[in-house]
Amino acid sequence: MERRQSLEEQLRCPVCLDVFTEPLMLQCGHSYCRCCVRSMTMDLLGQLQCPVCRCAVDGDSPPPNVCLARVIEALQEVSVAGGAQLEMCRQHHNPLSLYCEDERTVICGLCGSIGTHRGHKITPVSSIYSHMKEDISCLMTEFQHQKRRLEDQICKMAHNKSRIT
CATH class of the missing domain: 3.30.160.60 (Classic Zinc Finger)
Structure with missing residues (x-):
């Protein structure tokens, strides 16, 4: 149980602080929820600043982080199967x-x-x-x-x- 909570902490979006939903990966390697990336402000050149490392990255079409999405999906299946404890x-x-x-x-x-x-x-x-x-x-x-x-x-x-x- 404690390990799963620790893993969940690592799978939280730095912007909304919730477990990633539709994670996208910026060029700097940091991931965010799709809606969180869309809420970030881009400059006139389509660049946005990564909230974690402050790097200027292309914000027009960050690719989905498929691997992260699969890990989250597997974790959620384990939680449902194990009966998430309230x-x-x-x-x-x-x-x-x-x-x-x-x-x-x-x-x-x-x-x-x-x-x-x-x-x-x-x-x-x-x-x-x-x-x-x-x-x-x-x-x-x-x-x-x-x-x-x-x-x-x-x-x-x-x-x-x-x-x-």
């Missing part, structure tokens, strides 16, 4: 499948209906996970925009410095 509530011994938005914690169904979280705003974990992924994507886009603005300002300052000297 975390359990310590009090009720039920799977933690709900999210209490009031206290920002994962809970079981009994905690939400008859336990300490009764009356709180409760949402399925899968919905919260999707919303959080979207939020991270928006934050990454905003971060990239702010980074570009900062780089532009640095270039202007360097130009002004050289002009002054």
Whole structure:
């Protein structure tokens, strides 16, 4: 079990932090989910900067990482066959499948209906996970925009410095 978790950690996209979906490999050798590559900002020449190594690479058509996709598929088959183990509530011994938005914690169904979280705003974990992924994507886009603005300002300052000297 511990080895599988360690392997899963290695198979996570550095952008969305989820296990790769439709992995693509950039020229620098780093892989990302297809949707994460598409969300990266390309310059006018079709180049993008790898988030891991910062190399400028061709972003127009990175090839699929077929080997990585097969490893992930095999891992998922093992998880399904082995019955992926969910975390359990310590009090009720039920799977933690709900999210209490009031206290920002994962809970079981009994905690939400008859336990300490009764009356709180409760949402399925899968919905919260999707919303959080979207939020991270928006934050990454905003971060990239702010980074570009900062780089532009640095270039202007360097130009002004050289002009002054």
